[in-house]
Amino acid sequence: MANILVVDDEMGIRELLSEILSDEGHAIQLAENAQQAREARAQGAPDLVLLDIWMPDTDGVTLLKEWQRDGLLTMPVIMMSGHATIDTAVEATRIGALNFLEKPIAMQKLLKAVQAGLTRAQETVRSPSLAPRPAVAPPPEDGAVAAGAPFSAAMPQAHASVRGAGATAGEGHMFNLSFDLPLREARDAFERMYFEHHLGREGGSMTRVAEKTGLERTHLYRKLKQLGVEPGKLAKKNQ
Numbered sequence: 001m002a003n004i005l006v007v008d009d010e011m012g013i014r015e016l017l018s019e020i021l022s023d024e025g026h027a028i029q030l031a032e033n034a035q036q037a038r039e040a041r042a043q044g045a046p047d048l049v050l051l052d053i054w055m056p057d058t059d060g061v062t063l064l065k066e067w068q069r070d071g072l073l074t075m076p077v078i079m080m081s082g083h084a085t086i087d088t089a090v091e092a093t094r095i096g097a098l099n100f101l102e103k104p105i106a107m108q109k110l111l112k113a114v115q116a117g118l119t120r121a122q123e124t125v126r127s128p129s130l131a132p133r134p135a136v137a138p139p140p141e142d143g144a145v146a147a148g149a150p151f152s153a154a155m156p157q158a159h160a161s162v163r164g165a166g167a168t169a170g171e172g173h174m175f176n177l178s179f180d181l182p183l184r185e186a187r188d189a190f191e192r193m194y195f196e197h198h199l200g201r202e203g204g205s206m207t208r209v210a211e212k213t214g215l216e217r218t219h220l221y222r223k224l225k226q227l228g229v230e231p232g233k234l235a236k237k238n239q
Contacts, residue, residue, distance in 0.1 A: 002047040007037040009055045023206045034058035045075045048117045053081035076117035192227045
């Protein structure tokens, strides 16, 4: 898990980036202007900063210059803007920005840029910015859930409404799915358990779950919302 500071004067952008990056397991701090960003930086260097260029008080490039001048540019900074020129992007890179993202930001570009920034931070600063993902222990062979077992092992018994005849799934899990349910309810119940299983195993990472299930992230988000599955809660429960 990394500590990421998101600086943007648009509330919608802040909330969207916070939701996406929180789903990836990161701790997010929000700032709506340069002053709040200064205060956040004064409390300690985050592992990564996503910094908007156009803001009402002080623009992002000026703030970047301040941090460089004062020796505070010790973390990777990714600039964001929907109106910046190529010259602005080049200037920000010259000052010390690692990357530049143009709004609206595509999700895959965002995640790739963030991962590259965190990798760069690990290479240049020897600090535990990313915590190792907890190992997922296999469930007991008899289907019982041991005390303290990870959420993925306990998941098949999480829904009291899904019960009845047993249907065996892969990896030794026993899903108590009733064949007496209407088809739509039975399908939703299975899909809910299926996605919760993968979210539990992958530590709540939407990127890895999308790869495992073969779904695009946007489709996966819609599916989870439809099923009432909350990745953030599952990730916290699995930590």
